[in-house]
Amino acid sequence: MTAEARVEVSGNTPSAGSVVHPLLRVALIAVSLYVIGANAIIVSFLVTRDYPENPWESGQTVEAWRILQGQRVYYADPALGPATQQYGYLAPWTLSRVFAVVGVNNYAGRVIELAAAIAMTLLLRLCVTRGRERWLSLIALALIFGVNTRSGNYFAQNRPDMVATFLSALALICLFSAVRQNSASRAWCGATILVAAFFFKQTSSMYAFVPSLALWFSGERRVRRYLTLVAPPIVLLALAWPLLMVLAPDAYFYMLVAQARFNLFPLRALKLLCELPMTLPLFVVLLLDLIATDRGAPARDPRLQWLVAALIVCWPASALALTKSGGTTNSLIPALVATACFCAARLDHYLHALASVRGDGARTLVTAVTVILVGQFTFPELLPNLGVLTQRDHRQEEYPQVVAYVRDLPGRVVCPEDPTISVLAKGYASRNVYMEFDVALVGGEWPATVPPYVVAEIQSADYVVDVENSRQDLIRPEQLHAWGFTPSVKGPAWTVYRVWERASPSGPAHRKPGG
Structure with missing residues (x-):
C-alpha cells in the first residue's frame, strides 16, 4: 500500500x-x-496431499496439462471435445506455466x-x-x-x-x-x-x-x-x-x-x-x-x-x-x-x-x-x-500406487472421476464426468444420467479406474456392469480405487452406446 x-x-x-x-x-x-x-x-498438511481432493482440483490440473501440451481446452459443444472447468481462463493457464518449470503434479496449484x-x-x-x-x-x-x-x-x-x-x-x-x-x-x-x-x-x-x-x-x-x-x-x-x-x-x-x-x-x-x-x-x-x-x-x-x-x-x-x-x-x-x-x-x-x-x-x-x-x-x-490431521484418507497412500499400476496396464485406461490418474500414468486425459455434468444441465440442475458422449468414451476403453470416495463417486458399479465392465482381479485390492476391465472381447463394452 x-x-x-x-x-x-x-x-x-x-x-x-x-x-x-x-x-x-x-x-x-x-x-x-x-x-x-x-x-x-x-494448510501445511493439506497442501502436501499427493492426490486431488475433489474433481475440481483434478479438473484444474488436467486443464493446465492440456494447455501445456498445446491442446485445445474449450469446446462450447461438449460432444466435440471434453468439458472443462468453469473458472476463469487465467487459472489453468497460470498453473500450466508453473508445470512447465516443475512438472505436472497435484501440489503446485495449492501452493x-x-x-x-x-x-x-x-x-x-x-x-x-x-x-x-x-x-x-x-x-x-x-x-x-x-x-x-x-x-x-x-x-x-x-x-x-x-x-x-x-x-x-x-x-x-x-x-x-x-x-x-x-x-x-x-x-x-x-x-x-x-x-x-x-x-x-x-x-x-x-x-x-x-x-x-x-x-x-x-x-x-x-x-x-x-x-x-x-x-x-x-x-x-x-x-x-x-x-x-x-x-x-x-x-x-x-x-x-x-x-x-x-x-x-x-x-x-x-x-x-x-x-x-x-x-x-x-x-x-x-x-x-x-x-x-x-x-x-x-x-x-x-x-x-x-x-x-x-x-x-x-x-x-x-x-x-x-x-x-x-x-x-x-x-x-x-x-x-x-x-x-x-x-x-x-x-x-x-x-x-x-x-x-x-x-x-x-x-x-x-x-x-x-x-x-x-x-x-x-x-x-x-x-x-x-x-x-487425524482422520486417515486412504487416497494418500493408494493414489501413487494406482498411478504406478495403471502405467503398466496394456491398452487404453480412463478415469472419469479423476483424470489426473491417466495423465500421470499414460500421458493422456480422459473426460472429467463432473465437468461434463456441469455443462449438461437439465432445468438448471445436473442430469439424471451420464451424457452419451461420456459413456462412449468409457466404453471405448480397455480399463476404467473407479473412485469410491464421498467426493469423487459419480460413476456407480451397476453402471460399469451395464457398460460391459467387470472388476479386475489381477491387481491389488484398494479401499478407494477399483480397476474395472472389459467383461469379454465380444461383450457390451465393444458395442456403441444404444447398441
Whole structure:
C-alpha cells in the first residue's frame, strides 16, 4: 500500500493498548496464536496431499496439462471435445506455466493458492490495523487467516478463489488510493488488476461496485469524480465480457454462459443473509457498537466507508452464489474476508469501551465474553477441520500406487472421476464426468444420467479406474456392469480405487452406446 493511501486512525479513539486490561490482552493474544497456529498446521498438511481432493482440483490440473501440451481446452459443444472447468481462463493457464518449470503434479496449484492467501492476509491486516499496536494486528491476522477453516480449507485447495481474492483486494487498495489522491491513473491500474481477478474467478466482478458505494458514503456527489475515479473498473469489466465473446467464444461459454444456466434461489439467499449474522456474533457486537456509540466513525475514517461498502456488496453476492445449484462454501469467502476486516478495524474501539468496566468479577466476565467472541469467529469450523490431521484418507497412500499400476496396464485406461490418474500414468486425459455434468444441465440442475458422449468414451476403453470416495463417486458399479465392465482381479485390492476391465472381447463394452 502506498504512503499516499495510508489513512491515520482517528484521534477521537485512543489506542486500545493503553487501556485494555493485561488479562484481556494476554487472553486475546493466546487465542489468536492458537487460531493462526492451528490453521497453519492444517494448510501445511493439506497442501502436501499427493492426490486431488475433489474433481475440481483434478479438473484444474488436467486443464493446465492440456494447455501445456498445446491442446485445445474449450469446446462450447461438449460432444466435440471434453468439458472443462468453469473458472476463469487465467487459472489453468497460470498453473500450466508453473508445470512447465516443475512438472505436472497435484501440489503446485495449492501452493499458488496458499501463497496468494497468505499475501492477502498480510496485506489486509496491514491496511485495516495501520497505526495501531502490534498485538491488535495479531488479532486481525487471526480473524482474516481464520477464514480458511470458516470456508472449508479453501486456502489450500487447487481452485482460483484465493488468487482472485488477493487480486481483488489489491485492486480495491489501488482504487482507494486513487480516490484519496484524486489519481485517475491509479484508478485504471486498480481496474486492470480487478479484470485480472475476474479472469481467475468471475465473481470478482462484484468488487467493481465497492468504490462507487464508498464514494457515495463519503458524501461525494460530483459526477466527474465518479466518472474518473470509480467508473474505470465497471467500464473495463463491461468491455471484457463482449470482447471475450468475440475473441474467445468457447471460453466465453464456460466462463459466463454455462455459469448462468445454474438455478438461482433468491429466497434461499435472503434466508442465508438473515442466518449468517447469527453465526458471527463478534460482527454483530461490533456493528452494534458502531451504531450505538460511534456513529460518526465512517465520516472520520474513509477506510471504514470502504469496509462497509464491501460488506454491502459481498454479503448478498456471496449468499446468492452459495445458494445456487452446486454452490459450495467457497462462495462465502468474499463475505467472510470483508467481515473479518471490518471486525479487525472496529475491535480497537470496542476494547477501549470495555476499559471503563470496573470490578474484578465484571472484568473477568467481559474478558471471557470477548475472548469467546474473537475465538468463535473461526472456532465452529476450526475444531472439525482439525480432524483432517487425524482422520486417515486412504487416497494418500493408494493414489501413487494406482498411478504406478495403471502405467503398466496394456491398452487404453480412463478415469472419469479423476483424470489426473491417466495423465500421470499414460500421458493422456480422459473426460472429467463432473465437468461434463456441469455443462449438461437439465432445468438448471445436473442430469439424471451420464451424457452419451461420456459413456462412449468409457466404453471405448480397455480399463476404467473407479473412485469410491464421498467426493469423487459419480460413476456407480451397476453402471460399469451395464457398460460391459467387470472388476479386475489381477491387481491389488484398494479401499478407494477399483480397476474395472472389459467383461469379454465380444461383450457390451465393444458395442456403441444404444447398441
